[in-house]
Amino acid sequence: MPKRTALHDEHVRLGGRMVDFGGWDLPVQYTGIIDEHLACRGAAGLFDVSHMGEFLVEGADAEAFLDYAVTNQVSKTVPGQAQYTAMCNRAGGIVDDLVLYRRGKDRFLVVVNAANIDKDFSHLDGLLQAERSRFPGVKLENQSTAYSQIAIQGPKAELILQKLTSTKLSEIKTYRFAEGSVCGSIPALLARTGYTGEDGFEVYCPWSDGPTVWRALLDAGTPSGLKPCGLGARDTLRLEMKYPLYGHELTDETNPIEAGLGWVTKLDKGDFVGKEKIEALKMAGIRRKLVGLELTERGIPRQGYRVMSLDGHTELGVLTSGTQSPSLKKAIGIAYVSNGHAEAETEVAVEIRGTLVRAKIIPTPFLKKKS
Amino acid sequence: MRFPKEFKYTEDHEWAKIEGNRVTVGVTDHAQSALGDVVFLELPKVGRQLRRGETFGVVESVKAVSDLFSPVDGKVIEVHSALVDDPSTINRSPHGDGWLIAIEVSGPEACAHLIDASAYEKLIASL
Numbered sequence: 285m286p287k288r289t290a291l292h293d294e295h296v297r298l299g300g301r302m303v304d305f306g307g308w309d310l311p312v313q314y315t316g317i318i319d320e321h322l323a324c325r326g327a328a329g330l331f332d333v334s335h336m337g338e339f340l341v342e343g344a345d346a347e348a349f350l351d352y353a354v355t356n357q358v359s360k361t362v363p364g365q366a367q368y369t370a371m372c373n374r375a376g377g378i379v380d381d382l383v384l385y386r387r388g389k390d391r392f393l394v395v396v397n398a399a400n401i402d403k404d405f406s407h408l409d410g411l412l413q414a415e416r417s418r419f420p421g422v423k424l425e426n427q428s429t430a431y432s433q434i435a436i437q438g439p440k441a442e443l444i445l446q447k448l449t450s451t452k453l454s455e456i457k458t459y460r461f462a463e464g465s466v467c468g469s470i471p472a473l474l475a476r477t478g479y480t481g482e483d484g485f486e487v488y489c490p491w492s493d494g495p496t497v498w499r500a501l502l503d504a505g506t507p508s509g510l511k512p513c514g515l516g517a518r519d520t521l522r523l524e525m526k527y528p529l530y531g532h533e534l535t536d537e538t539n540p541i542e543a544g545l546g547w548v549t550k551l552d553k554g555d556f557v558g559k560e561k562i563e564a565l566k567m568a569g570i571r572r573k574l575v576g577l578e579l580t581e582r583g584i585p586r587q588g589y590r591v592m593s594l595d596g597h598t599e600l601g602v603l604t605s606g607t608q609s610p611s612l613k614k615a616i617g618i619a620y621v622s623n624g625h626a627e628a629e630t631e632v633a634v635e636i637r638g639t640l641v642r643a644k645i646i647p648t649p650f651l652k653k654k655s
Numbered sequence: 656m657r658f659p660k661e662f663k664y665t666e667d668h669e670w671a672k673i674e675g676n677r678v679t680v681g682v683t684d685h686a687q688s689a690l691g692d693v694v695f696l697e698l699p700k701v702g703r704q705l706r707r708g709e710t711f712g713v714v715e716s717v718k719a720v721s722d723l724f725s726p727v728d729g730k731v732i733e734v735h736s737a738l739v740d741d742p743s744t745i746n747r748s749p750h751g752d753g754w755l756i757a758i759e760v761s762g763p764e765a766c767a768h769l770i771d772a773s774a775y776e777k778l779i780a781s782l
Binding site: 301312313316317318319516519520582583584586607608610615637 | 691692694695713715716717718720739
């Protein structure tokens, strides 16, 4: 029996089509993926992301421990700041990508992918056990069922969320957050983060308060065009931005350099798990690169399809994600493509059900933001 | 959910409209709803011989890829090619303007295995 978020009944009441997603019963859509996608780009979208995992990492050595566990430089963050990072194994493979929220000098909330909660916790706990003498003052706790997480994303997100809180949202910059309250007295972490490419917020509140916050946001936002969005729209929205998704672009076997996460991999900081291997990979030069492509003939690229040379003789790579982009009305995909064929404007083919369909490597994000 | 009485159905969620030896084929209202927004369609060429259960095309929604299965043995005599340019018609009118192909069968016995609307409705209710 799949797990349920606190918002399960809300989804059913709204006509959400429930599917099993990594062991969670969640809506893939309510009215339709395209409709929800465009609502988020044009006004606002409301997402239940309570299935994501939250770990507490605190104590005098919390910062040092996280700097050892993840690829980005945690010591550069200040309280009230969020940071996107990868977490690698000793072979340099990606255990997960995650966002950490620095709530104080010695206190972090680490937010991980739902399907990786158990794996990530064991990984971190294992590191802590092995290196206890280096990081004696660290408490690690899985608090995933303590939080409901609701994302409100889109150009109207701030306007709508502001109706529910006295925290001045305009003062929260991108990848910053504030601790305040919503709907009167519900404590909430209000973060200007997200996974859609739109401005917006992720609201963390106590698990059981999720439905109250969800309903209040729906009521406050519906007149502005806000719509509840399912996992389907979440996927197409992130895909248009070429944001990686664990299990697609990122796996235990992919490294952060080829995955395009070099910008969050700080090889000039101190020792961290996987650093040696990643350094070696970088020195040797990576063999393949994560790129965006667009089909120039009819078809839709999907995960697992092969990227071929135009003549079909040489396999150049493999698709990790693909869809028909609702905003661009084009068939787009993300693929690992071998070096030498990964430059923008390179013409390639995608093998779809045995047929070669022409495609072109293009610069990403696919969707260019109007400023 | 609509289950028009004048059509026959398959367990693969296609409908068949039988007029003499001509069988028009489409996907059911249930199928289009389960698929979600249809954004791509691949249809066969006129003249192709199909076996019952054989894949004759592909329908793709934003999220998923689905094969289309021939409900009967026969020859493709008409293809709704215009649909390829606006496949979302399948969502709007699965049992009408969203028809896919017409197949010529040898006789009524070619359709004997198809189930009627109430049997198909029961099948959906049991899913």
